Amino acid sequence: MRIIIQKIKFITLLFLFSLATEVSAQQVLTLSEAVEIARRQSVDAAVALNELKTSYWEYRTYRADLLPEVNFxxxxxxxxxxxxxxxxxxxxxxxxxxxxxxxxxxxxxxxxxWLTGxxxxxxxxxxxxxxxxxxxxxxxxxxxxxxxxxxxxxxxINNMKWKRRIEPIRYKEAKAAYLENVEIITLRTITYYFQLLLAKENLHIAEQNKKNADRIYEIAQARRKMGQISENELLQLELSALKAASNLTKEQSALNGAMFRLRSFLGLSETDTIDPVIPEMIQYPVISYHEVLEKAQQNNPLAQNIRRRQLEADYEVAKAKGAQRExxxxxxxxxxxxxxxxxxxxxxxxxxxxxxxxxxxPILDWGKRKGRVKVAESNRDVIVSRLKQEQMDFNQDIFLLVEQYNNQTEQLRIARETDVIAQKRYNTSVESFMIGKINTLDLNDAQLSKDNARAKYVSEMHLYWYYLYQLRSLTLHDFGKGMDMDAEFERLIME
Incomplete structure (x- = not known):
């Protein structure tokens, strides 16, 4: 049995040594830096920019139709x-x-x-x-x-007149969609970043648990020789040490997987190693539902999308009516x-x-043109009904999100205090076990509470940032600075 324990210790030391060497080569990357990299060089950022460029040149083509054209x-x-x-x-x-x-x-x-068509x-x-x-x-x-x-x-139908009404709205929708896509990129970055951060914390917890498990097992061997604990308790502690060694390897694999996902999303090299840090919390004021709804109705691409689709439905009805006679x-x-x-x-x-x-x-068309008008009008009614439902669902999602965000501040505060208390309790439990005041069940319970509290704290922090940036993506408004988001679209397109 001692030979097995010595081999486990030797393998663990080699593992920790290689881990320490690896960590020393890591590059610290904050959440804000990760967001900036994602917005600049991720594949999603390139797709969003190309979609904006496509909409821009479509708008430029429409504008060119209003200008004189010289042909030879x-x-x-x-x-x-x-x-x-x-x-x-x-x-x-x-x-x-x-x-x-x-x-x-x-x-x-x-x-x-355009005035007459x-x-x-x-x-x-x-x-x-x-x-x-x-x-x-x-x-x-x-x-x-x-x-x-x-x-x-x-x-x-006067096609140019309808285009003058539809195309500017379509381009506004495209610009708002680009800003929304940038915020969605931020949301994905936050998700991958906190997954890596949680994996890092879990690995750190696994290292500490492995170290404590080995230490406790050594002490338990001495206490067993003195008859202070039973053989069953000693075997249970030995299993805990083996489990801690296995869990350490599992958490290292989880860390590598989380790092690969974030690194791939940011467009970094496979040789780059990221060391995430817990971001500093910024206390934002409580945000009201009506404030968020007002900003969303002003800035969100859904507002422009609804106007455009309503106009396009009216345009189809006008085309069907205009085709009745020529x-x-x-x-x-x-x-x-x-x-x-x-x-x-x-x-x-x-x-x-x-x-x-x-x-x-048409003198006799068996109601064909009238039928086309009725079909266009029916389609318009369907679109109007769908748009109303989409608006209601959108308002409901905003209401739920505002409630989640405002409650998340308190949830994060509770998780932070729970993490501190659980860590203190575990440290006290380890000391109490060494002097024989508690048994292994109490010690394992304290360790489990400590691990869960730390994971809960990181998860609650992730939700706080996620809800905040989801509100930003829906409203295109920076609640920290108190101003709407914008971009130098001309510069972006010409790059």
């Missing part, structure tokens, strides 16, 4: 060698061989008119026709120095000229006007 269209060259049907003066037909070279070019400035274009163009197969025929130029074209749907107006005016020389083709100009009104009114 050209066909260089357009060579044709074929047979075309030709009607003679007497009414007969024949096929005529053609061999021509053409070239066209057009420059236009197009502007969407129409489109205004200012254009200039030139065209060359060279009949290659006709001896003596000369090339001709046709020019349109200036032309103005306007197209306007009469009853159809009337389009097209008008074009300008000047044109033609000649055998390019320069003179821009002289002796003649004006031209084109006005077209296209009408498409």
């Amino acid at each position: 269209t050209s066909t260089l060259p357009d060579y044709r060698r074929s047979y075309n049907l030709y009607q003679n003066d007497d009414g007969t037909y024949k096929f005529v061989r053609t061999n021509s070279l053409r070239a066209t070019g057009d420059i236009s400035i197009d502007q969407n008119i 129409g489109k205004l274009s200012l254009n200039t163009s030139a065209q060359l026709i060279d009949p290659l197969n006709n001896t003596g025929a000369k090339r001709y130029y046709m020019s349109v120095p200036v032309g103005i074209t306007y197209s306007q749907p009469i009853f159809s 009337v389009d107006l097209f008008a074009s005016i300008g000047y044109t000229g033609q000649d055998q020389a390019f320069r003179t083709a821009y002289q002796n100009l003649m004006d031209y006007q084109v006005v077209q009104v296209g009408v498409k009114i």
